[in-house]
Amino acid sequence: MKIRCISCGRDRKGNELFCECGSPFEIIPDFKYYDDINRNFPYIKRFISLGEVETPVIKKHNFSMKLDYFSPTFSYKDRGSRTLISYVNDLKINEINEDSSGNAGASIAGYGAAAGIKVKIFVPENASAAKLSQIMSYGAQVIKIKGSRDDVQRAAQASDGFYASHILRPEFRDGIRTLAYEIFNQGMPDHIYVPVSAGTLLLGLYSGLKHLYESSEIKTMPKIIGVQPENISPVCSRLNNIKYDPDNNLTSIADALVSKRPVLIERMLEALYKCISVSEDEIKIARDELAASGIYVEYSSATVYAAYKKVRLDNSMLILTGNGLKNQ
Structure with missing residues (x-):
């Protein structure tokens, strides 16, 4: 494994949070992918487990949804x-x-x-x-x-x-590589919609997909579509050249997507194919429609369905990140 600064490329010396240049670190797998997923994390001696399972995928006519809230604490985190x-x-x-x-x-x-x-x-x-x-x-x-x-x-x-x-801890972001590995085992789409806030989901998924590509397990990298609420959309605004004020006093019903100044934004922009912002009303409608189909998610998760309704790309997977009971 390589652990290096996301900005200057210096190697991490120990467990420090920041590089000498002031930037955080990232973990890069420098070996071929293993089918035994735990072997892809050689720096872990013993995994603490709460009974994790491979989260299910529901296939619709033109897209699929990965229910990643089927996790022990009910979110992809x-x-x-x-x-x-x-x-x-x-x-x-x-x-x-x-x-x-x-x-x-x-x-x-x-x-x-x-x-x-x-x-x-x-x-x-x-x-x-x-x-x-x-x-x-x-x-x-x-x-x-x-x-x-x-x-x-x-x-x-x-x-x-x-x-x-x-x-900031690279081990957390790195753990989210498992999402890419599961998607690979379940059927790789061409496009993946993810909610975007501080960047942990986006960057962990991207790292796992890149690992699979560099290991010749997949021939092409799926394109990642980030989704943010219009009220708090620093990443979408940068990518789409839209003026954005990080000091605004706006909030969002998508309360898990509240990062106004994401530290990792430069890396996030590199990982994205598109970024789509959705309104508060669009989020509410999307959540209600998902619930009416039997899928109960929190508002932050419903953003990806709202975005897919606006921009429908072929062979897409939506990552549903949090259980709806979290908004009770």
Whole structure:
């Protein structure tokens, strides 16, 4: 495995969060893909498991949907948490901090509990009550922080304990490679729609697809279509040359997609084929239509269906990331 800076390419020396140039790191598999998925993560000595399964795919007439909320804490974030917490556990660390608007916090708390690690989750004051309840159910301490999402991150980073950031720790992003491997085993589409916020899902998926391509397992790379709510769309705005104010006071019903200044935006732009923004009304309608078909997702997941309705590309897969009960 290579662990290097996303900006200058320097190798990581230990467990540092940032390179000397100030940028975070990325993990790059430099070996051929293994059918035994766990073998593709040689830096993990022992995986902490909550009984993960290959998440199902539902095929429609012109597209398919991967129900990635069929995960132990009911969101795709479990792919990253499983790897990051396993790595932290191998280091014999017994206390961690994380900042999250909800799903990542719940996932880190769940896997932390399985590993016997003390977990503190720093959250915005307006975090979802349902998600906070889930986090606390795992025994994690929840600490509400006034101010911006950046203020929440600074508080978590400054607190005692190991800062287990799902955004900045490369092991979390790297764990999401498993999504690409599962899609490969289930039938690779030409286009993949994903919700985009801080970039963990997008970049983890892209890394896994690239690994498969460089291992000659697939002949072409699927094109990734990112989706953001119109109110909070820094990535779509950059890619589509649309003016965007990161200091706006707008919020979104898609509360898992609230990153206004994503640290990894340059890498995200490289990974995307298109980026589609959707309105609040389009998100609500998409969620209702999915529910009417028996598929119950949170609003942030429904964004991909809203985007597909606007731009229908052939042989597409929509990644549905979070269970609808998280919005109760």
